[in-house]
Amino acid sequence: MISFESVTKRFPDGTTAVDDLTLAIEEGSFTAFVGPSGCGKTTSMRMINRMIDATTGVVRVGGEDVRAINAVGLRRGIGYVIQSAGLMPHQRVVDNIATVPVLQGVSRKKARLAAVELLERVGLDQRLATRYPAQLSGGQQQRVGVARALAADPKILLMDEPFSAVDPVVREDLQNEMLRLQSELRKTIVFVTHDIDEAVKLADRVAVFGAGGRLQQYDTPEKLLAAPANDFVAGFIGRDRGYRLLQFGSGTQVRMHPLEPIVEEQIDGLALDADDDWRLVLRDGEPFGWVDAGGVAAHRDGRDLYDSCSAGGSLFNRGGTLRQALDAALSSPSGLGVVVDADGRVVGGVRAADVLEVFEQQRRSSVEQPETGS
Ligand SMILES: Nc1ncnc2c1ncn2[C@@H]1O[C@H](COP(=O)(O)OP(=O)(O)OP(=O)(O)O)[C@@H](O)[C@H]1O
Ligand SMILES: [Mg+2]
Numbered sequence: 579m580i581s582f583e584s585v586t587k588r589f590p591d592g593t594t595a596v597d598d599l600t601l602a603i604e605e606g607s608f609t610a611f612v613g614p615s616g617c618g619k620t621t622s623m624r625m626i627n628r629m630i631d632a633t634t635g636v637v638r639v640g641g642e643d644v645r646a647i648n649a650v651g652l653r654r655g656i657g658y659v660i661q662s663a664g665l666m667p668h669q670r671v672v673d674n675i676a677t678v679p680v681l682q683g684v685s686r687k688k689a690r691l692a693a694v695e696l697l698e699r700v701g702l703d704q705r706l707a708t709r710y711p712a713q714l715s716g717g718q719q720q721r722v723g724v725a726r727a728l729a730a731d732p733k734i735l736l737m738d739e740p741f742s743a744v745d746p747v748v749r750e751d752l753q754n755e756m757l758r759l760q761s762e763l764r765k766t767i768v769f770v771t772h773d774i775d776e777a778v779k780l781a782d783r784v785a786v787f788g789a790g791g792r793l794q795q796y797d798t799p800e801k802l803l804a805a806p807a808n809d810f811v812a813g814f815i816g817r818d819r820g821y822r823l824l825q826f827g828s829g830t831q832v833r834m835h836p837l838e839p840i841v842e843e844q845i846d847g848l849a850l851d852a853d854d855d856w857r858l859v860l861r862d863g864e865p866f867g868w869v870d871a872g873g874v875a876a877h878r879d880g881r882d883l884y885d886s887c888s889a890g891g892s893l894f895n896r897g898g899t900l901r902q903a904l905d906a907a908l909s910s911p912s913g914l915g916v917v918v919d920a921d922g923r924v925v926g927g928v929r930a931a932d933v934l935e936v937f938e939q940q941r942r943s944s945v946e947q948p949e950t951g952s
Pocket of ligand 1: 589590591593594595596613614615616617618619620621622772
């Protein structure tokens with residue numbers, strides 16, 4: 579769908595922003611460009627819609643050399659979202675979204691109706707349609723920016739650090755919204771970010787750029803984390819890469835230990851020797867809390883015992899990821915994460931050491947797997 583073939587961009591002052599980039603982006607895929615500041619991410623992206631022309635090499639969209647396509651026509655098929663949302667301050671939200679369709683000849687009334695529908699699509703209340711951009715939060719503005727880019731129904735969406743100016747909580751909402759949108763729309767998305775976690779969460783493929791605009795690695799997130807191509811990529815991903823990789827592993831292979839849960843009524847009759855002797859307590863058939871010797875004593879004294887040992891944080895759905903399994907084990911006072919089936923019934927417990935063992939096996943086999951695709 580989009581390809582770079584030995585593309586170099588040199589600016590008149592001699593700066594090489596992109597150096598011999600070769601990259602193929604599949605139709606309907608989500609690709610992230612990551613890398614430190616000044617490594618050519620934005621320049622590469624802008625060569626797709628011809629806001630910047632390559633010095634040498636060829637950029638193709640849909641198989642065609644972009645230089646052979648009329649720039650205005652090309653951009654019509656490509657939505658563009660930038661960090662500040664880039665909304666026009668003196669136009670209401672609805673008209674911001676409807677701008678491009680109106681320019682393309684759609685009647686204002688029809689374009690406005692479609693714009694209001696798009697608000698819902700990006701998770702906004704339709705009542706926001708009549709506000710001005712300054713009357714929205716940063717996250718809401720960003721969503722309007724996405725709606726505006728989608729208004730002309732482009733096949734390609736370019737997003738340049740669209741979520742970097744909002745706080746982490748809003749950012750996570752926007753990322754989740756993006757995942758949902760992409761599962762519905764299947765656009766070809768190129769997404770620039772500094773944030774490797776964001777890249778790994780959203781993208782099917784991640785391109786890591788290094789100094790001088792040189793591509794260092796282009797791979798699936800799993801492959802990138804499991805087998806960084808060189809020291810630069812390993813350094814960029816950071817020491818947490820093992821933990822990040824956990825979210826791609828399946829927890830189904832982790833050894834399960836038997837749990838013998840009790841119901842609340844049994845607590846008083848329980849004989850536990852030590853405070854590290856834990857039993858899981860069920861309420862209405864579902865995991866409710868853990869109790870140890872101290873907890874049993876507290877219960878006998880009529881004191882509330884569940885404050886400090888809720889099972890909620892230590893639950894792991896069978897079929898979840900290794901990261902969830904590890905979180906469950908680590909947050910459980912007994913060291914055993916509670917494994918539940920799809921109906922919420924307890925089926926056993928998982929230990930952190932077993933999770934890490936499976937992780938190591940999966941990591942080794944993913945590194946040994948030959949590269950597939952481009
Ligand atoms: N018009 C220009 N003239 C000269 N140099 C430029 C121009 N635009 C960008 N550059 C240089 O090209 C290099 C790549 O810039 P680019 O904007 O693509 O980086 P980036 O990876 O998007 O960085 P950031 O993460 O900071 O946005 C930088 O060294 C930048 O200074
Ligand atoms: Mg940039």
